Structure formats: C-alpha cells, structure tokens
Amino acid sequence: MPATTPPPAELHRRVIDWYGAHRRTLPWREDPDPWRVMVSEFMLQQTPVVRVLPVFEAWLERWPTPADLAASPAGEAVRAWGRLGYPRRALRLHAAATAIVESHGGAVPGTYDELLTLPGVGDYTAAAIASFAYGRRAVVLDTNVRRVFARVVSGVQYPSQGVLRAERDLATSLLPEDDAVAAAWAASTMELGAVVCTARAPRCEACPIADACRWRAVGYPPHDGPPRRGQPWHGTDRQCRGALMAVVRDAAGPVAPELVAAAWSDAAQRERCLDSLLDDGLLDLAADGRLTLPG
DNA sequence: TATTCGTGGGC
DNA sequence: TGCCCAAGAAT
Known part of the structure; x- marks a missing residue:
C-alpha cells in the first residue's frame, strides 16, 4: 500500500493523540518548571534518560533554583555531575545559572533568542526550553525528531550528519501555528522517535503514522552512502x-x-x-x- | 563543515 | 566481542 501523506493537521492530531496515551512519566514533564526543564536538557545532551534520572533528582534537591547553583563553587557542580559524561556541560550549566542571576533576575528566560545567549545552550536546547517550559512555538530539532522526519517524509533510514537547510525548512513548514499545539507536536515527535521510531529496531506496529511513512512504503531501504562514523574511544x-x-x-x-x-x-x-x-x-x-x- | 568532547548499555 | 547509539554545543 502506498504511503498517502495526510494533511498536516491530521498528522499532528494522530501523533499528539498517541503521545497523550503513551508518553513516559518523566520528572521534568510532571513539573515542567523552567529550571527543571533546563537542567534536564543539559543532562540529556548525548546522555540516555535512564542514566539522567537519579542525577537529575539529586541535583534539583540540592539546587532548586539557578541562584542556588550559582552560589555554589563550579567544582561542586562537576562533582554532582558524576559519571554523566562530557563534564563541561556541568561547567556550562553553572555558568548559565550565574548569567541567569546576573542578567535575568534569577529566572530562566523564556524566549529562544534570550536562551541562545546562555553558555551551553545551542539551537536545540533553546528551542526545547522555550517549547517545553514556556509552551512557545519553536522548531525543536533533535536526533529523534530528525530521524522521524527522515523516515516518514524523506523515506530514508537516517538523517544526514548535520542539519541541512531543507530539513529545517521542512520542520518549520510542519510546525503547527498555535503555540500550545506546536509545543505538543514537538514533545510528541521527540517521544515517538525515542520509543517507537528508534535507530536500531523501530516498532512500526506501534506507530500512529506508520501508514503515512515513506520509508516503510518503499520497503525500508538501508542507509545508503558514506558509512556513519562511530566515535573512537580506546586510547583517545x-x-x-x-x-x-x-x-x-x-x-x-x-x-x-x-x-x-x-x-x-x-x-x-x-x-x-x-x-x-x-x-x-x-x-x-x-x-x-x-x-x-x-x- | 568537520572535530572534539564521556560514559555505559544493548545487541 | 566490538560496534552503535544516546533530548548537542562549541570551535
């Protein structure tokens, strides 16, 4: 059966409805306080959810606000970071907390442009905080969303190595106009990529838009092109x-x-x-x- | 645009 | 067993 592309509104509804029924209970979702969302986003940069959970809870208990973290030595942040990896993220989170105290009255800013000025906050994290914590319309383009779009729309197994212009244009064109709907769409597509449209063994039988997926329709062709470089580790x-x-x-x-x-x-x-x-x-x-x- | 930067679990 | 991957950012 050919993949018939439903109108965007239909796509939005199906993925958002699926999210409402199947989303994981995560602490930064149950209470999307901006600082909690920001801490979670820093920790989740290149680190799996299951490893973040215990560190996140301890972190928020010790530093419930940006001012609390800024008042501690940076080294304490590095120590509390534990074995999450990329410890520069702990340093940057501490620096971001300091900037929030000095330049934003201690409150995590809510616009993409303000967020982007903070240390350790790039395009994805700025969009994620604006969307998840403040319910604003933003193009949230992480590895999960990119993979979903690559498969459903482009019909390929994996997205390109870097974010291409056409890819960003596509994500922008698919973003709902309404702020709240756009935020729900962002969270839903990310979750779909994280738990259903996974990198290795996608669970298409559980996907709410499998019938609209181009990659599925064309028979799941494997990645074609230069091999995806794994990061060397031993001895580095x-x-x-x-x-x-x-x-x-x-x-x-x-x-x-x-x-x-x-x-x-x-x-x-x-x-x-x-x-x-x-x-x-x-x-x-x-x-x-x-x-x-x-x- | 291409590299560099930790860590650990699943297959 | 190695290899791949995980809510990226900075340079």
Missing part, C-alpha cells in the same frame, strides 16, 4: 581525560599529582590531557601542586 584523549577527572572527582579533597598520574600510563598523553583539563577549567592546580575541582 577523551578516555584519558575521563580517567583523570574520575580520580579527582571521586576524591574527598586535593589530589597529589602522583595519584593522578597512576590513572594513565602514557605520560605524554597524560600531560597533554591534564593541561587541557586545566585550560578548560575542569581542574585547578593548587599552590602545593595538588589537583582539585575548580573553586
């Missing part, structure tokens, strides 16, 4: 930096350099990564030569 600077950070993060106080050195055998790489961590502000060098999280 990222692995080294992670090992060094773990030593300091899990220590109660300042750490002797010999103890940090024991975490990575390649001396040249170790020194290079240590320098980069100091340069990034993820580590500080005390006067006595010991290493600490940033004050």
Whole structure:
C-alpha cells in the first residue's frame, strides 16, 4: 500500500493523540518548571534518560533554583555531575545559572533568542526550553525528531550528519501555528522517535503514522552512502581525560599529582590531557601542586 | 563543515 | 566481542 501523506493537521492530531496515551512519566514533564526543564536538557545532551534520572533528582534537591547553583563553587557542580559524561556541560550549566542571576533576575528566560545567549545552550536546547517550559512555538530539532522526519517524509533510514537547510525548512513548514499545539507536536515527535521510531529496531506496529511513512512504503531501504562514523574511544584523549577527572572527582579533597598520574600510563598523553583539563577549567592546580575541582 | 568532547548499555 | 547509539554545543 502506498504511503498517502495526510494533511498536516491530521498528522499532528494522530501523533499528539498517541503521545497523550503513551508518553513516559518523566520528572521534568510532571513539573515542567523552567529550571527543571533546563537542567534536564543539559543532562540529556548525548546522555540516555535512564542514566539522567537519579542525577537529575539529586541535583534539583540540592539546587532548586539557578541562584542556588550559582552560589555554589563550579567544582561542586562537576562533582554532582558524576559519571554523566562530557563534564563541561556541568561547567556550562553553572555558568548559565550565574548569567541567569546576573542578567535575568534569577529566572530562566523564556524566549529562544534570550536562551541562545546562555553558555551551553545551542539551537536545540533553546528551542526545547522555550517549547517545553514556556509552551512557545519553536522548531525543536533533535536526533529523534530528525530521524522521524527522515523516515516518514524523506523515506530514508537516517538523517544526514548535520542539519541541512531543507530539513529545517521542512520542520518549520510542519510546525503547527498555535503555540500550545506546536509545543505538543514537538514533545510528541521527540517521544515517538525515542520509543517507537528508534535507530536500531523501530516498532512500526506501534506507530500512529506508520501508514503515512515513506520509508516503510518503499520497503525500508538501508542507509545508503558514506558509512556513519562511530566515535573512537580506546586510547583517545577523551578516555584519558575521563580517567583523570574520575580520580579527582571521586576524591574527598586535593589530589597529589602522583595519584593522578597512576590513572594513565602514557605520560605524554597524560600531560597533554591534564593541561587541557586545566585550560578548560575542569581542574585547578593548587599552590602545593595538588589537583582539585575548580573553586 | 568537520572535530572534539564521556560514559555505559544493548545487541 | 566490538560496534552503535544516546533530548548537542562549541570551535
């Protein structure tokens, strides 16, 4: 059967209705306070929901407002970040909280343009906060939404590596006019991509728009083109930096350099990564030569 | 535009 | 077992 493309309003209704019936209960959805939404979005950048949940709860209990976080040392944020990965996100969240206190009266701003000025907030996160926390109309284009559109509309398994102009135009053209409907559409398409239209084994039998999916209609052709590059890990600077950070993060106080050195055998790489961590502000060098999280 | 930046779980 | 992937941002 050919994929007949329903009118946009029909597509919106079916996906939003599906969301109403099947959406996961997540803490930042049950109480979409802007600061809670913002914290969740930072943590969810490249990190799965199940790993974020416990850290999110502890974080909000300790720092219920941006001002609370801004009043703590940045290093405490890095430590509370735990093993979520990409600890620069913790530093940027702390810096964003500071900017919110200094420039926005302590309240998370609600417009895309204001949000975009905050450290660690890019196109996706600005749109997500404006939409999920403030109910505003915004083009929320994350990896889930991109995959749904790639399959349903373009008939391909995966979206391109970067966001193309035509892709953004498509997402914009599909965005409902009304703010509340647009926000519901954003959340719904993301959820559909996250739990049904997944990267590896899509559950098309549970999809509310399977009959409208072009990829399905053309027989699920596999990705065609240059191989999708996996990120190398073993022996990389990222692995080294992670090992060094773990030593300091899990220590109660300042750490002797010999103890940090024991975490990575390649001396040249170790020194290079240590320098980069100091340069990034993820580590500080005390006067006595010991290493600490940033004050 | 292409790289870099952590971490861990599923297949 | 390795490989792929997960609500990206900054440069």
